[in-house]
Amino acid sequence: MTKVNTNYLKLSSNYLFVDIARKVEAFKQEHPDRKIIRLGIGDVTQPLVKTVIAALHDAVNEMGDPATFRGYGPEQGYAFLREAICAHDYAGLPISPDDIFVSDGAKSDLGNFQELFSEDSVVAVTDPVYPVYVDSNVMAGRAGDLFDVTWSRICYLPCTKENNFVPELPSVRPDLIYLCYPNNPTGTVLSKDELRVWVDYAVREGCIILYDSAYEAYIQEEGVAHSIYEIEGADEVAVEFRSFSKTAGFTGLRCAYTVVPEKLTVSDGRGGKVGLRNLWNRRQSTKYNGCPYIVQRAACAVYTEAGQREIAETIAIYHENARKLSEAVKGMGLSVFGGVNAPYIWVGVPDGQTSWDFFNHLLTDAALVCTPGVGFGKSGEGYVRLTAFGSPKDTEEAIERLRQL
């Protein structure tokens, strides 16, 4: 009989957000009259901006006309979009349009990129961490065995208030290092100097950094790198993942991109080196057929002057939500992290409670949904994540409920 990839069987059958959804559903059944406000999953609520909507309509019309209809596009993405991304997001940095690969989502790219590496590669992740980095490596057989919430072969880099959410360099060299800044779930950032420590380490030790920068658009403070390529040498060790999801409200429209600089090489296992850019191109050409033309036109419209002004207005709404939520939580006497350069607020739960305790408390007593920190890893215990992606009205109401707790 045909045999399964047994690595899949090691995964717990439930995904964090599925567990949460089940608890929320149960609460809803018991309290059909209570209005639940979701500050859990990181999904946007503001509609697509006008310039993006107009670009979509125009592109749809092109697809209905034989003279302008487009079939298969380049798997890597249309040049018009790769050039706009490069000119806007990588001006002055050592990145060319050929290094940019457009896709349907950072989750897909982050999940798939590990395929390019040897099965015995050692993976390091910050803790707490976005589950996709770990789960995709579990599926590929790199994680070892699960004990409670930690995998035997994964190298965890704790990020807690004790180290100010700055991970320490690992004692044993990993092959792949996943970093996410601004961070999901903690909402914290690294200063440029703190990020440089990691790039220098990767250069010295021959590691690859997989840098998830999906929340880059939320950076407000000086001294925080918008791209890892602002750090010298990063183009020899780092892949950068970016997305239009949180930048321009594309969570339901689906467009992202991954930067694989030409200089980025790994060992070919026989004494030579091999470039990752060509390999990623081969992977995408074989297993992917490109992002829809109309969506690429929409993404391109984000880079127009009007598009930039409009998305800045939307992001300002979420920033204001974050500011007010942070204040309200501080008012409850709780410690608050993140929320300035990111749409996420990381809340230390009251002493003696677990993160699931506090999740249950907020759900039962305020009909508010948060994400328990332990769902993101062992070092997330004692925290919950709140998102600022709600509508201003819902966020105000959530704040009022928090005040009354």
Place this chain on the structure above:
Amino acid sequence: MTKVNTNYLKLSSNYLFVDIARKVEAFKQEHPDRKIIRLGIGDVTQPLVKTVIAALHDAVNEMGDPATFRGYGPEQGYAFLREAICAHDYAGLPISPDDIFVSDGAKSDLGNFQELFSEDSVVAVTDPVYPVYVDSNVMAGRAGDLFDVTWSRICYLPCTKENNFVPELPSVRPDLIYLCYPNNPTGTVLSKDELRVWVDYAVREGCIILYDSAYEAYIQEEGVAHSIYEIEGADEVAVEFRSFSKTAGFTGLRCAYTVVPEKLTVSDGRGGKVGLRNLWNRRQSTKYNGCPYIVQRAACAVYTEAGQREIAETIAIYHENARKLSEAVKGMGLSVFGGVNAPYIWVGVPDGQTSWDFFNHLLTDAALVCTPGVGFGKSGEGYVRLTAFGSPKDTEEAIERLRQL
């Protein structure tokens, strides 16, 4: 230093269609005045139909309004689309909407599905074959080593005029069997009885059939199964891959679906069985974020009465192209296969020529691009593929050039 997945290095650096593009480009440089007509790559040319365009505009408007905006959708696809697919394409068959997974393309799903199986699984493919089945398994380490155009661990099932393009059962049991009907590249089909032989074999031997049915909409003749689930027992052994690409001209819009029946199980490697549906759901939930909402609305519009009428008109255009092309090629004294239940025509090249010889002949002497059969495998030598996806005008001109050869 971090090490590459060395399986990637076994792939030839060029993909068939890239090789062709390079030769065509060279010809263009030398003959800038000649109009090239492409009968090579299987891309559609007719625009999206009116009903689909209208559905796209409506859905775009929803995305611009806070009351109807949609963020993350279900990774598996919206229920409205899965239910429409089930009601229309699987009426009377043992398939439920929960068995259907909507995605951005059959290429993605066919490329990714092998992840669910053990690394030592033995893979069988018909020969000639769509390169994605083989290449994705090479990347996963299942193909062995390459000798000329064949892989040492792949089980090839020759399909030539000698066996009327009906593959014989393999002498050694494979774990995974890729079948594609109507076939890409040959354009041939299996009768229901011929397909039943394969389902019965898979049931008896405990194999999984990965059934690519991307060209189902082109079936015209009686006695040909539109879905493998028309064969009793197939829901215990087969996954079916379908696409809107060729059915409704979605090659640039990107929507497909994969059917994983609940009854489909494989060995868990420790004496038990495990259902593939849950595992595919876990894979998609971890590494994919769903097809764009607006695209799913467009796909749903295909199933309306007007949508069905309109796509039938488009498909009729391609059928007529295929009929005329077949006649013209027969008029050249060449043997012709396929082209009736598929948009592909498989042409036996003149005695003494290779498929690349004939490719060069058509390009040089008629400025026509075909696909050399050997690019699809050893048994494709001696054939070329022509597609009927050109515009009627270009196809007429191609026919005229063929007549003058």
